[in-house]
Amino acid sequence: MGKINPIHFLKQVKQEVKKVSWPTRKETSQTLVMVLIIVALASTFFFFVDQILGWAVRGIISFGG
Secondary structure, three states: OOOOOHHHHHHHHHHHHHHOOOOOHHHHHHHHHHHHHHHHHHHHHHHHHHHHHHHHHHHHHHHHO
8 A cells, every 4th residue: 555645635525625515504303303312212211211121120029039
C-alpha cells in the first residue's frame, strides 16, 4: 500500500461529505419520537418478563426449603 497524501485525502473526504443526504429537522424529530416509544415499550415488556420470571424462580426455590 502506498503512502496517502494528506491534502488529497482531505479533498476526498470533502467530496464524500457533499454526497451525504442529511435528514431534515422534521425527520430527525419523528425518528426520535419513534425511538423513545420503542424503548419505552421494550423496557416495559422486559420489566414484566423479569417480574414473572423472578416470581417463578422464588416459587421453585420455596419448594426446596
